[in-house]
Amino acid sequence: MQKLDRTYITVGMIWLIAGMIFGAWLGGSGHMNFANSHAHINLLGFVVSTLFGLLYWAFPAMARSKVAMWQFLVYEIGILMLIIGKIMIDNDGKETIFLQLGSVVTIVGTAMMLYLFVTKSGSEARA
Numbered sequence: 001m002q003k004l005d006r007t008y009i010t011v012g013m014i015w016l017i018a019g020m021i022f023g024a025w026l027g028g029s030g031h032m033n034f035a036n037s038h039a040h041i042n043l044l045g046f047v048v049s050t051l052f053g054l055l056y057w058a059f060p061a062m063a064r065s066k067v068a069m070w071q072f073l074v075y076e077i078g079i080l081m082l083i084i085g086k087i088m089i090d091n092d093g094k095e096t097i098f099l100q101l102g103s104v105v106t107i108v109g110t111a112m113m114l115y116l117f118v119t120k121s122g123s124e125a126r127a
């Protein structure tokens with residue numbers, strides 16, 4: 001899919017704004033028990049989404065694959081579930097299906113990225 005690079009980076013920046021607001025809230029209000037959730041919003045949400053977007057930009061053949069849109073959806077749904085689960089655990093310490101399922105879906109989305117990179121990135125790259 002074309003323009004997936006920009007979509008990914010836009011979503012990454014939305015995660016960044018959300019993570020920053022969350023960090024400002026937890027720091028300002030003294031809710032340090034949520035620091036781990038904040039870190040995952042910024043790192044899985046902003047850093048990894050932006051990195052994936054840059055990879056789709058650098059290797060356009062990856063974005064043209066039919067797998068690409070599914071990779072984006074699986075990864076973003078996975079981290080959304082994982083982050084909801086992290087927030088729930090930071091809140092009350094109880095295990096949650098969100099974290100368990102979100103972890104697996106996130107790993108699957110990342111494995112799809114690995115597959116795309118290994119099979120498609122060799123044919124064409126931006127200088």
Ligand code: HEM
Nearest residue numbers: 019020021023024026027028032035036038039042043047
């Ligand atoms: C407006 C921007 C941000 C604010 C206000 C903010 C605020 C905070 C606060 C208050 C803490 C807890 C510190 C403590 O436990 O003593 C924290 C931890 C952390 N932040 Fe941020 N942060 C911001 C941006 C970011 C970004 C952009 C990243 C990564 C890309 C990041 C990654 C982390 C990490 C890894 C931790 C440690 C988490 C842990 O100890 O479990 N933060 N941040």
